[in-house]
Amino acid sequence: MDLQFTQEEDAFRAEVKAFIADNLPDHIQRKVRSGTPLDKEDFEAWHAALNSRNWLGATWPKEHGGPGWNNTQRHIFAEEAALAYAPRLVAFGVSMLGPVLLKFGTEAQKAEILPRILNGDDWWCQGYSEPGAGSDLANLKTRAVRDGDDYIINGQKTWTTLGQHANKIFCLVRTDADVKPQEGISFILVDIDTPGIEMRPIRLIEGGHEVNEVFFTDVRVPASNLVGQENEGWTIAKYLLTHERTNIAGTGYAMRDLAALKDLAARTMRNGKPLSEDPLFAAEMAEAEIDLEALRVTNLRVLAESETGAATNYESSMLKIKGTVIVQRLNGLTRQALGAAAAPFPAVDLPANALTVPEDAAAAAATYFNNRKLSIFGGSNEIQRNIIAKDLFRG
Known part of the structure; x- marks a missing residue:
C-alpha cells in the first residue's frame, strides 16, 4: 500500500493553498485563530467563496454542483483548510443532508433542495x-x-x-x-x-x-x-452518521492545534526556561504528537483502502474516537501551558498591568470546555467502541 501522495495530488494541494490564501477573508481567519465565535455572516461568506469554485459540496458529484473529488482530494482540502484557520463548514446541509438526498432522495427533492444548499438559500x-x-x-x-x-x-x-x-x-x-x-x-x-x-x-x-x-x-x-x-430512517441515519464521524476526526485541526501548542510552549517561561524544555511537559507533547502521527497514517491507510473499495464500516468509528480524544488532549495541554491565565475571570477593576494575559488565553478555557462534547456527539465514543467490536469480531 502506497501512502505517499502523487505529483498530481501535491499539485492539487498547492492549488488548494493558493485558493485559500486568495479567498479566505482576513477578519474571519483572525477570528478562527483567536477562538472568537463566528457570526452567521462569517460562515456564509466562506460558504459562498467555496461555492464560487464549486468546492463547497466536497462529496457531491459534478452533475449536482460538486467538484467530483475523490477521497484523497477531500482529505487534502480539509487538511489545508484547517491549517489555514479557515472556518469549519456548517456540515448539516452540504456534508449530511446533501449526501443523504443524493442516495435516498427523490428526483424532485434533489432538484429543489440541493441547489438551495449550495447557494446558501437554506440553512x-x-x-x-x-x-x-x-x-x-x-x-x-x-x-x-x-x-x-x-x-x-x-x-x-x-x-x-x-x-x-x-x-x-x-x-x-x-x-x-x-x-x-x-x-x-x-x-x-x-x-x-x-x-x-x-x-x-x-x-x-x-x-x-x-x-x-x-x-x-x-x-x-x-x-x-x-x-x-x-x-427506513434508521438506515438513513447510519449512512449520515458515517459522514459526520469521518468529519469529526479532523486530523488537520489537530495538526494546527499541535503546532500552536509547540509555539506556546517555546515562548512560555517556567522556572527560568521555556516550558518546551520541561521534561514532563515535553514528554506529554511528544506522546500527543505520536498519537496524532499514528492517526494521520491510519487516516491515509483508510483513504487508500476506500479508493479500492476495501475500507470497512468500523473505520469511521475508529477515526472518530481517536481524532476527538487527541483534540481534547491538546486542548488540555494548552490550558496547562497557560496556567492561571487560561482560567476565565470576571471583568474587574484592576490596576494597569496588574494582569498580563497572553493572546492564546482568550478562548482557551471556552474551547476546552466546549470540546468535551466531541466524545459525545456524532455517537458517543463508548457506542463507537461497541460498533468496532461488533464489526471486527462478528461471527
Missing part, C-alpha cells in the same frame, strides 16, 4: 437527539402520525447545533411504535417557520449559545417531505 440543522435519546438514538420518542397528505409531528429535539440560524431542520421521527425501535423510525424534512415549532436557546458551560432545544406541537408537514421510505 439546515439536525433534529436527532432528544432528552432521552442521544447515544441511544433508537429510543427517540418524537412521533409523526400520517394524516392524509401530511404528517403531524409532536415531540422535542435537543442539542440542535446552530439552530438559531436555521430555516430548515431534518428530523428522525417515530412513525411506528409497535415494531423493534430501529424499524419504526423515519427521516423527514421540516420548515422551521411551520406553526407549532418553538426553538429555545441552551447556554453552554462556557457561556456560548451554540445549541438549542426544539419543541414540536401538532406540526403539520407534507408527506412529500419524507426522505426514502417510511420506517
